[in-house]
Amino acid sequence: xxxxxxxxxxxxxxxxxxxxxxxxxxxxxxxxxxxxxxxxxxxxxxxxxxxxxxxxxxxxxxxxxxxxxxxxxxxxxxxxxxxxxxxxxxxxxxxxxxxxxxxxxxxxxxxxxxxxxxxxxxxxxxxxxxxxxxxxxxxxxxxxxxxxxxxxxxxxxxxxxxxxxxxxxxxxxxxxxxxxxxxxxxxxxxxxxxxxxxxxxx
Numbered sequence: 001x002x003x004x005x006x007x008x009x010x011x012x013x014x015x016x017x018x019x020x021x022x023x024x025x026x027x028x029x030x031x032x033x034x035x036x037x038x039x040x041x042x043x044x045x046x047x048x049x050x051x052x053x054x055x056x057x058x059x060x061x062x063x064x065x066x067x068x069x070x071x072x073x074x075x076x077x078x079x080x081x082x083x084x085x086x087x088x089x090x091x092x093x094x095x096x097x098x099x100x101x102x103x104x105x106x107x108x109x110x111x112x113x114x115x116x117x118x119x120x121x122x123x124x125x126x127x128x129x130x131x132x133x134x135x136x137x138x139x140x141x142x143x144x145x146x147x148x149x150x151x152x153x154x155x156x157x158x159x160x161x162x163x164x165x166x167x168x169x170x171x172x173x174x175x176x177x178x179x180x181x182x183x184x185x186x187x188x189x190x191x192x193x194x195x196x197x198x199x200x201x202x
Contacts, residue, residue, distance in 0.1 A: 031118060032060035033186040034195070035156075042180060042197055044154055045069060045114060052105060052112045052148060053077040054097050054141050055119035062090045065116070074109055097140055102147055111150035117141035117157045120193065127192075131162030138168065138196075145201070146175060153201040161192045172198045 016030060039045050045068040053061050056077030065075045066089035077083075078093040078100055086092075091107060093100065097119075106112075119141065121133035138159045145155040155176065159168060173179045176198030183194050 029058050029060040030186060032064050034118065034184040035061050035064050035116070037184040037186065038156060038182055038195060038197060039064075039068065041182065042154075042199060044156065044197070044199075048072040049113040050074045050109050050111070050150075051076070052115045052144075054115065054117040054144065055079050055137075056090075056092065057081040057083055059083045059085075059087050059090075059092075061116055061118060062087045062092070066090055076105060076107065076109070076112075078105060097144065102144075105144070105148065112148050112153060113150055114154040114156070115141065115145035115149060116155075120158060120160075128162070131160045131164075131192075134158070134160035135162065135164060135168065142172065142175075145198075149201045151202045155196075155198040155201065157196050158193050159196060161194055165194075169196060172196055175202075176200050177202070 045051065045065060047070040049069045050073060051065045051069060053065060053075065056062050057079035059077070062075055062077045066087060069075060075090040076093070077090055078095055078097055080094070080096050082094050083092055093104060095104070117138070119137040121130060121137060123130045138157045141157045142155065149155065159165070169179060169181065177200030178198070180197045181194055182197060187193055
């Protein structure tokens with residue numbers, strides 16, 4: 001089952017400056033600063049956008065997206081785990097991204113302007129196995145994005161770096177006019193996670 005995003009129950013983050021900053025600002029997890037940096041660097045989310053967050057628990061990316069899109073936007077999230085608390089302005093489904101239908105995710109929306117995925121697998125300690133599991137989650141997120149994005153839309157997906165990275169990057173480049181690879185400052189130094197960002201879907 002995919003992990004959450006470093007929520008406050010995680011003992012590793014209790015003395016982390018990003019944890020303290022997130023808690024002081026009322027965000028559900030320190031991972032909000034990853035999305036904040038990505039958004040700042042590539043101008044990802046605009047007021048009025050329609051956003052889909054895959055693997056949204058504990059909810060910090062939803063919180064950020066709701067603020068960024070404003071009252072004219074729409075934010076939808078899905079996770080196998082229920083959120084610790086409701087997030088006003090977000091529609092949240094409890095379910096599996098591998099079995100949820102596109103119609104369930106879309107709801108009343110015709111398409112999304114951005115699809116976000118910070119999903120990570122439960123790690124085994126075997127790097128090759130963890131990379132393969134991460135790649136599977138990334139592939140499903142990208143597949144959903146291709147089906148649900150509006151023309152010109154954007155995609156953000158987390159991936160554990162591995163031998164198939166260049167193939168994944170090329171796959172993204174075949175669908176998006178602009179592709180960037182970002183490791184946010186708030187990612188832990190020992191982490192092998194990176195974020196692939198595609199803009200200009202079509």
